[in-house]
Amino acid sequence: MMNALDPHAVLDKAVEATPAPLARRIRGLSDRAIAWLFIAPTIALLLAINIFPLLWTIRLSFTNFRANRPNATVAGVGIDNYVSVLTDPDVWAAMQATAHFLFWTILLQTMLGFTLAYLIDRRFRGHGFWTTVILIPMMLSPAVVGNFWAFLYQPQIGLFNYVVSFFSGIPPSSFEMIGSVKLAPWSIIIVDTWMWTPYVMLICLAGLRSIPNYIYEAAEVDRASRWRQFWSITLPMALPFIMLAVLFRGIENFKMFDMVNLLTSGGPGSTTELASITLKREAFEKWRTGYSSAFAIVLFVTVFGLANIYVKALNRVKNR
Amino acid sequence: MTVMRMAELVMEGVTKRFGATVAIADLTLTVGDGEFLVLLGPTGAGKTTTLRLVAGLEGPDVGRVLLAGRDVTPEPPAARDTTFVFQQYSLYPHLTVYDNLAFPLRSPARRVPEGKIRTRVLEIAQLLHIEDKLANRATQLSGGQMQRVAIGRALVRRPSIYLMDEPLSSLDAKLRAEMRVELKRIHRELGATILYVTHDQTEAMTMATHIGVLDQGRLVQIGSPREIYADPINTYVAMRLGSPAINLVPRRLYPNVEAPAAAETIGVRTEHVRIRKSANGGAVGRVKWIEHLGDQNHLHVTIADTDVVTLCDRDAGVVVGDAVDVELTAPLFFAANGERVRAN
Numbered sequence: 128m129m130n131a132l133d134p135h136a137v138l139d140k141a142v143e144a145t146p147a148p149l150a151r152r153i154r155g156l157s158d159r160a161i162a163w164l165f166i167a168p169t170i171a172l173l174l175a176i177n178i179f180p181l182l183w184t185i186r187l188s189f190t191n192f193r194a195n196r197p198n199a200t201v202a203g204v205g206i207d208n209y210v211s212v213l214t215d216p217d218v219w220a221a222m223q224a225t226a227h228f229l230f231w232t233i234l235l236q237t238m239l240g241f242t243l244a245y246l247i248d249r250r251f252r253g254h255g256f257w258t259t260v261i262l263i264p265m266m267l268s269p270a271v272v273g274n275f276w277a278f279l280y281q282p283q284i285g286l287f288n289y290v291v292s293f294f295s296g297i298p299p300s301s302f303e304m305i306g307s308v309k310l311a312p313w314s315i316i317i318v319d320t321w322m323w324t325p326y327v328m329l330i331c332l333a334g335l336r337s338i339p340n341y342i343y344e345a346a347e348v349d350r351a352s353r354w355r356q357f358w359s360i361t362l363p364m365a366l367p368f369i370m371l372a373v374l375f376r377g378i379e380n381f382k383m384f385d386m387v388n389l390l391t392s393g394g395p396g397s398t399t400e401l402a403s404i405t406l407k408r409e410a411f412e413k414w415r416t417g418y419s420s421a422f423a424i425v426l427f428v429t430v431f432g433l434a435n436i437y438v439k440a441l442n443r444v445k446n447r
Numbered sequence: 448m449t450v451m452r453m454a455e456l457v458m459e460g461v462t463k464r465f466g467a468t469v470a471i472a473d474l475t476l477t478v479g480d481g482e483f484l485v486l487l488g489p490t491g492a493g494k495t496t497t498l499r500l501v502a503g504l505e506g507p508d509v510g511r512v513l514l515a516g517r518d519v520t521p522e523p524p525a526a527r528d529t530t531f532v533f534q535q536y537s538l539y540p541h542l543t544v545y546d547n548l549a550f551p552l553r554s555p556a557r558r559v560p561e562g563k564i565r566t567r568v569l570e571i572a573q574l575l576h577i578e579d580k581l582a583n584r585a586t587q588l589s590g591g592q593m594q595r596v597a598i599g600r601a602l603v604r605r606p607s608i609y610l611m612d613e614p615l616s617s618l619d620a621k622l623r624a625e626m627r628v629e630l631k632r633i634h635r636e637l638g639a640t641i642l643y644v645t646h647d648q649t650e651a652m653t654m655a656t657h658i659g660v661l662d663q664g665r666l667v668q669i670g671s672p673r674e675i676y677a678d679p680i681n682t683y684v685a686m687r688l689g690s691p692a693i694n695l696v697p698r699r700l701y702p703n704v705e706a707p708a709a710a711e712t713i714g715v716r717t718e719h720v721r722i723r724k725s726a727n728g729g730a731v732g733r734v735k736w737i738e739h740l741g742d743q744n745h746l747h748v749t750i751a752d753t754d755v756v757t758l759c760d761r762d763a764g765v766v767v768g769d770a771v772d773v774e775l776t777a778p779l780f781f782a783a784n785g786e787r788v789r790a791n
Binding site: 339341342344345346347348349350351352355359360363364 | 523550
């Protein structure tokens with residue numbers, strides 16, 4: 128029985144089990160070649176699913192191709208698509224809506240998430256239970272969230288308006304979260320914050336838990352007040368984690384589509400039309416494939432560039 | 448005339464429990480001004496808990512802690528005038544060495560001007576030979592440097608008492624020896640009152656003005672290193688000091704030694720065992736093996752079923768297997784329960 132655990136015995140067994148011709152062929156390969164053999168399938172998949180579509184999109188972005196007319200002649204149009212994307216006021220409006228959405232969701236989620244993490248980290252009675260409760264929104268599908276918040280936001284029967292009116296005295300049917308031009312951008316910010324604050328909280332919690340207790344004890348003996356401990360120990364030591372949460376949320380929300388599409392479909396007008404929704408309209412409603420490819424590349428470069436700058440900053444903070 | 452600041456620590460009948468475990472049992476202890484008291488004991492004896500009680504990181508269940516004559520028992524750590532060197536460095540990893548050292552001085556309550564902080568930090572950095580590391584981040588240091596920063600962070604302030612929890616345990620032997628000398632010098636130069644915890648008897652013997660031996664939360668004996676070494680009150684204390692450890696042999700193997708009636712065990716330190724190559728047939732022991740330590744040899748001699756370790760010159764001419772006579776020159780006597788029995 129012990130033989131099964133002996134590495135030599137295992138190897139011998141593997142050699143016996145390998146068909147002779149194959150064994151000969153493998154034995155002829157260098158370690159490096161075998162390594163390549165192992166990762167080749169993954170690389171092939173990556174090329175097929177990620178790299179090829181990206182390259183193809185870049186190619187299409189220089190043409191007037193329309194995916195709903197596959198048989199029409201395709202002509203190269205140079206950088207015309209890029210010029211029209213960057214000069215299109217609708218695109219800029221979408222970028223503005225995205226920036227507004229990004230700024231407020233990240234700000235609110237970071238502040239709320241960190242505060243919640245800070246409170247949970249005190250390990251009061253039942254903190255495990257409350258952590259689970261707080262995490263529930265995050266576990267739902269964005270499509271489900273979009274749909275049921277559409278109900279919650281109903282002016283007549285929705286719970287949201289009822290609660291607001293209960294606390295403020297404003298009649299519940301006097302305002303519409305989704306229908307009003309002024310409130311609609313906030314309606315999606317509220318839902319996204321409701322859904323993703325727990326995620327930020329989790330990451331912040333990991334950050335807070337990573338600070339060893341003896342650091343606080345040392346600070347206490349060094350006569351640092353709670354306030355000073357927070358500013359000179361808790362915050363700086365948790366900062367890399369907070370920044371990581373901001374990065375994740377930023378990238379996620381830059382391409383936000385499903386929840387907003389279900390909740391407001393970009394309306395009213397185009398007040399909540401985020402970049403990804405505009406992109407989907409151009410690509411699959413207007414079928415301007417070349418143009419939307421150019422738009423997609425612009426978005427990709429933007430998010431890639433911003434993320435890169437940000438990661439550099441993050442690394443600086445981490446290596447402080 | 449200047450008023451001397453008395454820095455005396457008194458613990459009165461302190462008991463601390465963690466759940467069902469009694470960490471400290473009715474501990475009464477005084478560390479006088481300028482004393483260097485080393486608490487000695489194995490893991491779990493309550494050494495660290497004692498320090499934490501003094502610092503205020505734990506509160507006693509029973510008893511009082513007085514610092515410089517003031518009852519500080521209910522006060523939080525910040526209100527007490529102590530500094531603490533933790534066993535695991537506990538530097539602030541995101542700060543530079545300079546900022547780590549300056550941290551205790553930057554307490555908003557104290558408002559030390561930045562110029563003064565600078566002078567003090569540089570002074571301490573020089574003392575500990577880390578002045579060229581001030582701009583480094585704490586995480587970029589070696590273990591020895593980190594520990595020196597941790598000690599430095601305790602030294603920048605002038606508290607009534609310095610608390611040190613095995614500060615040298617993570618250093619290599621050479622650095623540890625250096626730091627022992629350094630700490631002793633600091634103690635002398637600053638006239639500091641130090642409560643120091645270790646399980647290393649060399650540290651205790653070389654640095655302490657007083658040694659307290661702890662056993663399962665109880666203070667067994669306290670006294671000067673010499674007293675603890677030469678005059679232990681029981682076998683537990685006797686075993687804590689001396690390397691190799693004191694020989695404990697049954698009384699009945701040495702019928703010729705004059706001993707009090709209650710004595711069951713004879714304790715004798717290695718340097719108090721004389722051995723002689725047996726000339727006649729009256730040999731009591733046989734050399735089992737010899738450890739060569741360079742300047743000296745340790746002889747392991749078997750007498751009946753027990754082993755006795757003794758020091759021996761290299762050129763004594765004794766070899767393994769020799770029959771030897773054993774003479775005990777300064778025996779200590781212990782009763783069956785391990786308590787010391789004195790000849791009177």
